[in-house]
Amino acid sequence: xxxxxxxxxxxxxxxxxxxxxxxxxxxxxxxxxxxxxxxxxxxxxxxxxxxxxxxxxxxxxxxxxxxxxxxxxxxxxxxxxxxxxxxxxxxxxxxxxxxxxxxxxxxxxxxxxxxxxxxxxxxxxxxxxxxxxxxxxxxxxxxxxxxxxxxxxxxxxxxxxxxxxxxxxxxxxxxxxxxxxxxxxxxxxxxxxxxxxxxxxxxxxxxxxxxxxxxxxxxxxxxxxxxxxxxxxxxxxxxxxxxxxxxxxxxxxxxxxxxxxxxxxxxxxxxxxxxxxxxxxxxxxxxxxxxxxxxxxxxxxxxxxxxxxxxxxxxxxxxxxxxxxxxxxxxxxxxxxxxxxxxxxxxxxxxxxxxxxxxxxxxxxxxxxxxxxxxxxxxxxxx
Numbered sequence: 336x337x338x339x340x341x342x343x344x345x346x347x348x349x350x351x352x353x354x355x356x357x358x359x360x361x362x363x364x365x366x367x368x369x370x371x372x373x374x375x376x377x378x379x380x381x382x383x384x385x386x387x388x389x390x391x392x393x394x395x396x397x398x399x400x401x402x403x404x405x406x407x408x409x410x411x412x413x414x415x416x417x418x419x420x421x422x423x424x425x426x427x428x429x430x431x432x433x434x435x436x437x438x439x440x441x442x443x444x445x446x447x448x449x450x451x452x453x454x455x456x457x458x459x460x461x462x463x464x465x466x467x468x469x470x471x472x473x474x475x476x477x478x479x480x481x482x483x484x485x486x487x488x489x490x491x492x493x494x495x496x497x498x499x500x501x502x503x504x505x506x507x508x509x510x511x512x513x514x515x516x517x518x519x520x521x522x523x524x525x526x527x528x529x530x531x532x533x534x535x536x537x538x539x540x541x542x543x544x545x546x547x548x549x550x551x552x553x554x555x556x557x558x559x560x561x562x563x564x565x566x567x568x569x570x571x572x573x574x575x576x577x578x579x580x581x582x583x584x585x586x587x588x589x590x591x592x593x594x595x596x597x598x599x600x601x602x603x604x605x606x607x608x609x610x611x612x613x614x615x616x617x618x619x620x621x622x623x624x625x626x627x628x629x630x631x632x633x634x635x636x637x638x639x640x641x642x643x644x645x646x647x648x649x650x651x652x653x654x655x656x657x658x659x660x661x662x663x664x665x666x667x668x669x670x671x672x673x674x675x676x677x678x679x680x681x682x683x684x685x686x687x688x689x690x691x692x693x694x695x696x697x698x699x700x701x702x703x704x705x706x707x708x709x710x711x712x713x714x715x716x717x718x
Contacts, residue, residue, distance in 0.1 A: 338586050339435035340596030341714065343376050344684035345535050346579035348543050349672040350455075355540040356576035357455035361396045364537075365405025365451040368580040371535040372447060373411070376582050378592055384443035386417035387434050388580075389426025389450030390676035392461045393419060401451060421676075423705035424641060425605075426450055427579060428679025428712060432603040434583045439600075444588035449580030450676040459574065459675070488611055492705065493560055495613030496644035500565045502612075503650035507565040510645040511554040514570045514669045517642060521546040521666025529665055529692065533684040545573050545672040570645040575672030579680035595718075598687055601697065602628045602713040609707055614647045616709035617701040618654045624699070624711035632657050635713070636695030639682040641702040642667030651701075665689060678702065683712070690716040 345368055350356030356364065365388060373380050388402035403417030422429040427450025434446035458464075463474060475481040475490055500510065524530060525542060534541065549569065557567040584594055606623050608616035617640055625631060638661050640648050648667070652659055665685060668678065679702060686698040700712045 337439050337441065339438040339600040340584045340589055341598040341600070341687060342582040342584050342594050342596050343372055344533065344581035344680065344687050345371050345375065346533055346677070346681045346684050347537050347577045348534050348540055349545055349674060349681070350540070350576040351544040351672060352574040353455050354544045354576065356453065356537060359453065359537065359576070361451050361453040361456065362401060362404045362408045364453060364576070364578040365401055365449070366409035367537060368449055368535060368578045369405055369411070369447060370409040372580045372582050376594065378445060378582065380411045380415065382592070383415050383445045383447055385434070385437065385446050386415060387420060387430040387446060387448045388417065388676070389420045389422070389430045389679060390452060391421055391423060391426055392457050392459065393421065394462055394465055395457055396453070397457050405451065422708065422710070424643060424673070424675055425679055425702040425704040425708070425710045426676040428683070428700060428702050428710045431581065431583070431680060431683060431712060432710060435600045435603060438583055438585045444585040446583040447580055448583060449578065449680045450678070451578040452674040452676040453576045454574045454674060455576050485611065490611060490613070492613055492643065493566065495611065496566055496646050497561065497564050498612050499615055499650050500646035503646070503653055505565070505646045505649045509649060510565060510570040511551055513645045513649055514554065515549060515551055517663065517666045517669040518546050518549055520664060521670035524665035529689070530685070533688050543671050545575065546666065546670045566644065566646070570669065572641070572643050572668035572673035575674040577672070577674035577677045577681065579677045579684060581680050581683060597691070597718065598714040598716050600712065601715045602711070605708055605710045607708045613705065613707050614643055614703040615650065616707050617647065617651050617703050620709035620711045621651070621655050621699070621701055624713060628713060630697065630713070635697050635699045636661065637664065637686060637689055637693070637698045638662045639686045639698070639700045641673065641678055641682065642669045643673065643703050645669065647703050687714065687716070
């Protein structure tokens, strides 16, 4: 049976909103990580079969197929194509899965998968803001089919996160304790240099900007997002800028180019759930992945689940029965940020490096996504 290998995985430091990466053109952010992964692996860029990048709100400097534009801006061969993927917050995780599928199908041998997002320059939901000038009030409101099925209910990640907290009975105190832990774990990881092997500096910018000094007392003093709700800004992911990329290779490419793979793709799939809850799909997606592989959650050594909002993670832990000590051990998006299209490969880089640091075998990555979907990718560390 063919295999798809991860040879290397890297990312920029993550910049906070209007921080160190804010003035960098999104194409140049993408070019930076593409060039870095080519240089670190030593591959001949002429042998790359495709570049698959995730990006959300593909307008302005993120428009025009940023995967292709970033490759060209990196000064690399024009004959190599590129394609941009939008599966919302899981876009670059889907890029990994598309790349691995091409390799497993025998139609490619070397794929660069990654993602890029500059949320300082292109705000979240900017595409919808632009769409309003063409008569659309929301992405779904004017759709007859959508309203016949789901009515005029509010479709919002904030509402979805509140609904999840309510359904799984996650208290505000539990949410804030998880958020505080995310910051504490992230700061410890930075202090111990756990991210150094995955980060490629951008100029003099070398360290994630997101983690901040906070406390349960400070969080308790914040206003909730909606009256009667449990969520505050403290338990949500941070608006961020960044890029990430990895190199996928077939068995033939590993031998031909004398590469040393660091992990193999063990499983990849995606599943959907209620789009009004929106962010609950990692639960059925994980259940599906475990059933397909025959693994149990106890077989998984490390887990990265995107901290879009704290209730997403805590509901998943409750439903799946995962050990919280294995989940987001170096902090998550609440502390480190969530640069939308770049998050999937960013988290994969962190997962891979932490498996190597701790000697774990299996790592699982899952991300909740707009529209009520989620991807699951399970990797097996090699060596």
